[in-house]
Structures are given as C-alpha cells and as structure tokens.
Amino acid sequence: MTAVSDVSSDPIVYLNGELVPLSEARVPVLDRGFIFGDGIYEVAPLYAHPAHAGGRTPFRFQQHLARLARSVDRIGIVNPFDDAGWRALIAQVVAANEADGGLRADQDAIAYIQVTRGVAKRGHAFPAGIQPTVFVMVTPLNLPDAAQRAQGVRCVTAEDRRWLNCDIKSVSLLGNVLMAQYAAENDAFETIQFRDGMLTEGSSSNVWVAKSGVLSAPPRSHKILEGIRYGLIEELAGECGIRFEAREISEAELRAADEIIVSSATKEVLPVTRLDSQPVGEGKPGAVFAALYAAYQRAKAQEAREAQQGVENESRERITV
Ligand code: PMP
Secondary structure, eight states: OOOOTTOOSOOEEEETTEEEEGGGOOOOTTBHHHHHOOEEEEEEEEEEOTTSTTOEEETTHHHHHHHHHHHHHHTTOOOSSOHHHHHHHHHHHHHHHHHHTSSOTTSOEEEEEEEEOOBOSSOSSOOTTOOOEEEEEEEEOOOOOHHHHHHOEEEEEEEOOSOSOTTSOBSOOHHHHHHHHHHHHTTOSEEEEEETTEEEEESSSEEEEEETTEEEEOOSSTTSOOOHHHHHHHHHHHHTTOOEEEOOOBHHHHHTOSEEEEEETTTEEEEEEEETTEESTTSSOOHHHHHHHHHHHHHHHHHHHHHHHHHHOTTSOOOOO
16 A cells, blocks of 8 residues: 655544544545546644633634635535534544644644545536535644745746636646646745736745835736735735735736745745845845734734634634634
C-alpha cells in the first residue's frame, strides 16, 4: 500500500459519515473527484486561543461557509450541510484530533473541506441521484516563518493559462499545480500570473500592489478566486486609512510597484520583495505590508474576543468550534 508521503502524523478525518484515520480513508476509483476533478474544496484557518476557554476561533468562517455554498451551487451539487451542520462537523473533527493527541489545544489549525459529485459509472454529464462525497481534514497550520515575514519572499511570473472559471474553488487544480511547481523548480515562493498582460493572481494566493501609499488588486471576476482575505484586506486597509482601488493592473505596473503582497488562509499577508530577478521597490517589506499585517493580527484577536464573549454569554450564538 502506498503511504501518504508528506503526512507524518495520521489525523482523524471525516469521510462520508465516518471518522477514520487518514491512512484508512478510501474513496472508490469511480468517484468523479478522481475521474474528472468534479468537485470543490474549501480551506479555513482555525486559530488556537489558549487564553480563553472556548478553544479555537474559526477565522472569518461565515465567509468560508458562504464561499463553499457558492462553489457547490456553481457546479450543481446540493450543499450536503447547512452552516450549522458544517460548524458541528468541523467541531467534531477538531475534538477527535485533540482527543487523539494529533492536535494540541494551543496549535493553530487548518480545516480542509472537499465535496465531490460522488461515485457513478463513468460518463461526463452529471448522473442523477448520486450522493456527494464529503471529506474533512483538520491539520496543524504552519504559517510563514519569521524570516519570510521579516525579509519577504521571491516570486516568479508566468502567463495565466487556466480556464476562465477561476472564481469557482474547484479541485480541478492542474493549472495551479503547474504554476506552483514552476515556482518550486525556480526556488521561488509563488508564481504570479498575467493574463493578456494584466495581473491575475498567484497559484494559491491573491496579489496586492502598493504604489505611492495606494493599495490595489485586480477586481473580483471570473479571472481570479476571490480569497476570503480579499474582503478582509479591503476592510483592514480602510481601518488603516490606506486607499484601496480594485482595478486592472498591468505587468509594467506590477514591476514598478513599491510593494507587492500575497494573501491566503495559510499565508495571511506576506511581502514579496523580489520579483523574478529584480527587487520590489526597496527590496524589503514596506509600510503598507506592516500596517496590514498588524491589522490582520488585531482582527484575529478581535474575533477571538467575540468568540469568548459568545461562550460566556449563553444568550449569544456560540461561534467557537
Ligand atoms: N487564489 C487562489 C487560486 C487560491 O488557491 C487561494 C487560496 N485558497 C486564494 C486566491 C486566496 O484565498 P483565501 O484568502 O480564501 O485563502
């Protein structure tokens, strides 16, 4: 049997109604996720807050659940759970991993959720009446290290050759996978893509540009995945008094930026200080990054406080998992 190569521990995962060790979780080969990449996924951070009794705060979880609902809807799968059902399920998987010792109470975690159309005789069009496959895995979250935050990372660039439904969080990720591999082979952190000379996004991150104190990003459209951090960073920029513009950004503008920042659930915000072989701006993390990073950490603390109040006040909805 093939071992799962990069999973050193064996977390308890949820698969179709059962909690099982990852090493024992199996889906039939005719699952359309395997055969066609016919499914969607979601990745949400669950921050540990040992200071409060409520445990973990699923950060911006309502937005993650809303995006999950949009993704299944876009591909014609009936959402297997409502929001309360998803929350209960994640809480169950977290509890199983804490009890099992695979996840310490003080460890930040990441919830990976995947829904595929299910198992059916192979044929491209949707078969009627099949049950979606539901998979949930909660593993420790490894945020970028201090050196990456302090010095920034190098990114490479490439033409965006993906399909034009990048707003669906599809498990059909071959275009993104090839771009991530291109970065890995070129000793870079991430590949930043252009379509027709205009910035789109990274292989697994949104991209932000700061020039003369103004922050911009490509507008929400079918050409990018709208990260949950997209709306968050808009809000944080507002709090910090940084003007934000959603607009098309040319390759030349990206290369002339004072600062470039990438964002995602697992990176939060991270400065890009080299692009291909050139420094970005002064070649070190800038003031816009510093302000957004600090505001991001405040937003995490704020959600933890709200979660704690929810636990203490029975009249409010309990939002911790
Ligand atoms: N774009 C792509 C292609 C991604 O894979 C991701 C990561 N899920 C993002 C953007 C950022 O999304 P989020 O902020 O929700 O992690």
